[in-house]
Amino acid sequence: MNANIRTGALALVAVSLPGLVQANAQETAIEANRLGKQESAHFEKEVVIKHQLDYLLYLPADLQCKEKWPLIVFLHGAGERGSNVEKVKVHGPPKIVQDNPNFEFIVVSPQCPAGDWWKPETVSALIDEIEEKYPVDSSRIYLTGLSMGGFGTWALAAHEPERFAAIAPICGGGDPVRHTYVIKDIPTWVFHGAKDNVVPLERSQSMVDGMKRFGAKEVKFTIYPEAGHDSWTESYNNPELYDWFLSHQLQK
Numbered sequence: 588m589n590a591n592i593r594t595g596a597l598a599l600v601a602v603s604l605p606g607l608v609q610a611n612a613q614e615t616a617i618e619a620n621r622l623g624k625q626e627s628a629h630f631e632k633e634v635v636i637k638h639q640l641d642y643l644l645y646l647p648a649d650l651q652c653k654e655k656w657p658l659i660v661f662l663h664g665a666g667e668r669g670s671n672v673e674k675v676k677v678h679g680p681p682k683i684v685q686d687n688p689n690f691e692f693i694v695v696s697p698q699c700p701a702g703d704w705w706k707p708e709t710v711s712a713l714i715d716e717i718e719e720k721y722p723v724d725s726s727r728i729y730l731t732g733l734s735m736g737g738f739g740t741w742a743l744a745a746h747e748p749e750r751f752a753a754i755a756p757i758c759g760g761g762d763p764v765r766h767t768y769v770i771k772d773i774p775t776w777v778f779h780g781a782k783d784n785v786v787p788l789e790r791s792q793s794m795v796d797g798m799k800r801f802g803a804k805e806v807k808f809t810i811y812p813e814a815g816h817d818s819w820t821e822s823y824n825n826p827e828l829y830d831w832f833l834s835h836q837l838q839k
Contacts, residue, residue: 640709641672644717645684645694655724657833660714661696662732662739668699679733679823692729692829693721705732705739707746714750726837731755733819734786741794745769753835755828757819758783760790767797774805774835778822780814 647656659680667674676682681696695717699705717723730751732740737759744754745766753774761767775798779791788810798806811818822828 639700640697640713641670642695642697642713643672643675643681644721645681645690645692645696646721647690647693648688650693650722653722655722655727656693657691657727657729658714658717658723659692659694659832660710660728660730660743661694662705662710662730662736662743663696663698664732664734664736668703668735669701670698672698674698678819679731683823691833693717693723699735699739705735705742707739707743710739710743711747711750726839727752727833727835729753729755729832729835731757732759733757734759734816737786737791741766741770744773744775748773749837752837753832755822755832756791756794757822758786758791758816760786761794763793763797767794767803768801771798771801771803775803776807776809776828776831778809778811778818780811780816780818782813782815783818785816 650656661680663675663678667677675696675698676685679696680690680692680694684690684694695713697710697713714728718725728751730740730744731754732738734757737756738761739759740754740756741759741761744751745761748770751773753776754770755776755778757778758780777791777795779786779788781788791808795806795808809822811821814821
């Protein structure tokens with residue numbers, strides 16, 4: 588856990604921190620509310636009891652300098668499932684922000700429970716709570732994920748196509764008819780490794796083809812010729828991805 592931790596309290600939320608004694612949910616919420624008034628932070632770790640979902644929350648160091656901030660929602664792969672939310676930092680945006688306190692986004696990175704799969708309704712409820720609690724620009728919410736999280740990205744975008752300004756599924760897949768028809772108007776940048784033997788390239792290819800077939804306005808497809816399943820490291824290390832996100836905004 589990053590040394591600078593900002594804590595807060597939501598209804599039905601328990602905050603897990605070293606040295607914080609949790610006698611019961613009510614006492615925990617009271618203590619978390621007190622701690623939430625301290626302004627020293629970059630990472631937040633919370634358990635949304637209502638939806639049984641752990642998550643990491645990155646807040647820019649200069650959070651108070653802007654009225655609203657863009658939000659990245661990151662969905663990890665199958666290997667990071669479990670009850671230790673620190674595992675989520677191994678890949679993607681939650682890994683990047685550990686060394687970049689000036690990252691120009693709020694980033695929420697939930698953890699899928701062991702043996703489970705991403706449920707769009709649960710992640711959507713988490714986004715609702717983040718929007719209520721923090722200065723999120725609702726016209727600039729971006730969704731991305733890798734492997735299992737790539738599948739989750741397609742599914743969540745189809746569940747709420749009006750919510751996301753742009754999405755970036757990496758080595759995932761979905762329903763090439765139902766999903767792609769629903770999300771055809773969302774700017775989409777897809778990434779996949781040509782030598783992926785875990786999730787075949789055809790899973791992303793069929794989604795891209797489906798979007799184009801239904802008249803997608805903007806769909807980009809980056810194929811790494813020599814990459815296997817790990818097509819995410821190069822993708823998330825590429826500054827162009829974040830510039831591309833920021834170039835899109837919902838018209839509300």
